[in-house]
Structure formats: structure tokens, C-alpha cells
Amino acid sequence: MSREDGRxxxxxxxxxEILAGKEVDDxxxxxxxxxxxxxxxxxxxxxxxxxxxxxxxxKQGRERLLFRLHREGLLKKEPRKMSPYIGLAxxxxxxxxxxxxxxxxxxxxxxxxxxxxxxxxxxxxxxxVLYVADPQAAAARCAGExxxxxxxxxxxxxxxxxxxxxxLADRPPGAEELLxxxxxxxxxxxxxxxxxxRK
Amino acid sequence: MAxxxxxxxxxxxxxxxxxxxxxxxxxxxxxxIEKLYDCxxxxxxxxxxxxxxxxxxxxxxxHDSFVKFIQHxxxxxxxxxxxxxxxxxxxxxxxxRNSYSAYLRKQERTVNLVGLDELLAYAVGAxxxxxxxxxxxxxxLYKEYTLSNPLCVFAFExxxxxxxxxxxxxxxxxxxxxxxxxxxxTCRERFISLWQACTS
Numbered sequence: 001m002s003r004e005d006g007r008x009x010x011x012x013x014x015x016x017e018i019l020a021g022k023e024v025d026d027x028x029x030x031x032x033x034x035x036x037x038x039x040x041x042x043x044x045x046x047x048x049x050x051x052x053x054x055x056x057x058x059k060q061g062r063e064r065l066l067f068r069l070h071r072e073g074l075l076k077k078e079p080r081k082m083s084p085y086i087g088l089a090x091x092x093x094x095x096x097x098x099x100x101x102x103x104x105x106x107x108x109x110x111x112x113x114x115x116x117x118x119x120x121x122x123x124x125x126x127x128x129v130l131y132v133a134d135p136q137a138a139a140a141r142c143a144g145e146x147x148x149x150x151x152x153x154x155x156x157x158x159x160x161x162x163x164x165x166x167x168l169a170d171r172p173p174g175a176e177e178l179l180x181x182x183x184x185x186x187x188x189x190x191x192x193x194x195x196x197x198r199k
Numbered sequence: 200m201a202x203x204x205x206x207x208x209x210x211x212x213x214x215x216x217x218x219x220x221x222x223x224x225x226x227x228x229x230x231x232i233e234k235l236y237d238c239x240x241x242x243x244x245x246x247x248x249x250x251x252x253x254x255x256x257x258x259x260x261x262h263d264s265f266v267k268f269i270q271h272x273x274x275x276x277x278x279x280x281x282x283x284x285x286x287x288x289x290x291x292x293x294x295x296r297n298s299y300s301a302y303l304r305k306q307e308r309t310v311n312l313v314g315l316d317e318l319l320a321y322a323v324g325a326x327x328x329x330x331x332x333x334x335x336x337x338x339x340l341y342k343e344y345t346l347s348n349p350l351c352v353f354a355f356e357x358x359x360x361x362x363x364x365x366x367x368x369x370x371x372x373x374x375x376x377x378x379x380x381x382x383x384x385t386c387r388e389r390f391i392s393l394w395q396a397c398t399s
Binding site: 008009011012015016019020021030031034037038039040041042043044045046049050052053057058061062064065066068069072074075076 | 228229232233236237240241242244245246248249258261262265266269270273334337338341355356358359360365380383384387390391394395
């Protein structure tokens with residue numbers, strides 16, 4: 001036992017040296033007498049206890065410890081080297097993912113295409129709905145009045161309803177009053193899209 | 200009397216550091232753990248036998264200590280890149296002592312301490328005749344002191360059985376360096392005064 005600085009008094013140092021079985025020439029009598037006997041008692045008890053531990057018990061204990069370490073994942077902690085093929089496989093998987101993800105998204109409902117560029121179809125705008133007793137007659141009368149103002153009116157007859165599509169790029173005089181009369185609301189694109197449906 | 204090292208593989212500090220370093224070598228971890236077990240398990244068993252720990256509980260306490268020590272080594276390897284913490288032997292003994300303390304806390308201890316009067320009666324003989332046996336009296340005193348001051352005896356045993364430095368002793372008994380010095384001083388004085396009471 002090495003003394004590492006001078007803070008320990010000689011008595012404590014000698015006590016430790018004697019307990020550790022080292023020769024201390026100038027130790028005090030009580031330190032020597034008690035220290036040596038204490039060491040002898042410790043070693044005797046230790047040996048007695050060691051003798052009572054059977055090799056079989058130790059061997060079985062070792063096997064059970066290894067099993068427990070294996071179960072707790074502590075038996076094999078060696079760093080694993082990555083195979084070069086694993087890196088190649090990961091790169092190929094990533095490339096495949098980049099290609100297939102946009103393709104798969106086309107089939108997902110309610111998702112817009114993530115790619116930039118012109119859209120292939122116009123956004124659908126829900127038409128304004130007017131409930132009338134006779135859709136065909138009401139649509140014809142409304143279309144006639146719009147056409148009298150010089151507006152182009154597209155009439156789409158769907159049998160159960162009639163849709164009018166009117167471009168309002170240049171609103172002629174009298175157009176505002178007509179829109180109020182029929183309670184028509186132009187869209188942001190300056191259009192009238194109205195569907196006449198039977199009450 | 201020499202330390203009975205022929206009952207187990209004794210490892211010096213340097214040998215233990217070399218053994219722990221082999222944890223990092225591919226394919227050697229299991230063998231290193233087995234060797235670690237062969238070196239420390241007999242000592243731990245002996246310690247628990249001396250304290251009267253039942254056979255059924257000894258193995259669990261020892262295994263808990265090994266698991267915690269190996270977990271600590273792995274953490275150290277992750278942080279520092281090697282399996283050699285500072286004062287590994289002292290640290291392992293400290294873990295073992297903590298495992299034993301945790302076990303004791305769970306138990307209902309029913310230890311009968313040997314009284315000083317009983318010791319004195321044994322030393323001088325009940326009928327006053329010369330039946331005094333220095334060695335036997337000392338062993339009884341040591342046993343009594345083991346029960347009444349387990350940490351003191353633990354420290355004495357570590358000094359006697361292991362080649363530990365003062366700093367390592369501080370690690371084992373979980374005290375600062377200065378407190379360890381004071382602790383050894385107090386234990387020594389107490390033990391000597393007990394002995395002097397028996398022999399005077």
C-alpha cells in the first residue's frame with residue numbers, strides 16, 4: 001500500500017502497512033501487536049470462508065451469470081463491422097424510394113401532385129345553386145336576359161338541372177342590376193356559374 | 200500467514216486493467232467475463248460467508264454486482280472509448296459492497312452482537328482461572344467488531360487482502376480522501392482500545 005502524500009499520520013500509515021503484511025521497523029508496539037493479530041484473524045477467516053466455497057458452486061454460478069448476461073444483452077457488445085454490400089443495398093433502396101414515392105402519391109386520394117409545373121386539369125369550382133319550380137324555364141329566361149346585355153352564356157342542360165356559365169370580363173351597363181335580381185354571385189375569375197335545380 | 204491466493208486467481212491492478220482491455224477485442228468478451236468471475240466471485244463468496252449471508256442469497260448479490268460492473272464498463276467505453284475506468288478493482292469492490300448493502304436493507308436483520316462483558320468473561324475465564332487464549336479472544340473480538348462496525352472491518356479486510364492505495368480505499372468505502380484518513384484513524388483507535396480493554 002503506497003502512501004501518496006504526507007497527510008496521513010505515521011500511526012495510520014503504519015497501521016495500514018502492517019495490515020497489508022508489510023514490515024514496519026519503527027511501528028509503535030500497540031500498532032504492531034494489534035495490527036498483526038488483526039491481519040492474522042482476517043486472513044484466517046478469509047481462508048476458512050474460501051475453503052467452504054465449492055468449485056461446483058462457483059462453476060454453476062458462472063454459467064448462470066453468463067446466461068443472465070446473455071439475457072440482458074451484455075454478453076456480446078463487440079462492435080460489428082458493416083459489410084460493403086449493406087451500404088450498396090441501402091443506396092439502392094434510397095434511389096428506389098426517390099423514384100417510386102411521387103408515382104405512388106398519384107394514387108393517394110386527396111393529395112396534390114408535389115411536382116411543380118402546369119396543372120393538367122382546371123380546379124373545379126362548385127356552381128351557385130338556385131332552387132326553382134321549373135329549372136329549364138328559369139335558366140332559359142335568365143340566359144335570355146344576360147344575352148340581351150351582350151354577355152356570352154353557355155347553357156349546359158343536365159336534364160335534372162341546367163347550368164349557366166357566363167363570362168363577366170367586361171361588365172356591360174345594367175349587369176349589376178341583373179345580378180342582383182337573380183341573386184347571382186360572380187367567382188374570383190369573374191364568372192357566373194349557376195345551376196338551376198327543381199325545388 | 201500469506202493471503203490464500205491459491206483458492207482463486209488473484210489479479211493485481213495491472214492484470215485487471217489488462218483483462219478489462221481485452222473486453223474490446225473481438226471474440227474475447229465472454230472469456231474475459233469468465234476470468235473476471237473466477238477472480239472475484241470466490242472473494243465475494245468468502246466475504247458473504249463471513250457475514251453469515253445464506254447460500255440462497257449469495258449468488259444473487261454477486262451476480263447483481265457483476266451485471267452492474269459490466270454495465271458500468273460499457274458506459275465507460277461509450278464515453279471514453281476504453282474499458283478501463285479509474286481504480287477498477289476498488290470500483291468493483293464498491294459496487295459489490297453497495298449490492299450487499301441494498302440486500303441488507305431488504306432483510307430484517309436479527310444480529311446478536313457479542314457484548315464486551317461476554318468477551319471479557321471469555322478472556323479471563325468465568326471462574327477466574329487462566330483460560331485466556333489470545334488468539335481466540337482476538338478472533339471473537341474481530342467477529343464482534345465485524346457485526347458492530349461492518350464498514351471498519353470491510354476497510355481493514357480490503358487493506359489486508361488487496362493491494363490498494365489510499366485513494367482506492369476511499370473509492371471502496373465511498374468517502375473523500377480526507378474523510379478516509381479520519382475514518383481509518385477512528386477505526387484503528389476504537390479497535391485498539393477494545394483490544395486493550397480485553398487484555399488489561
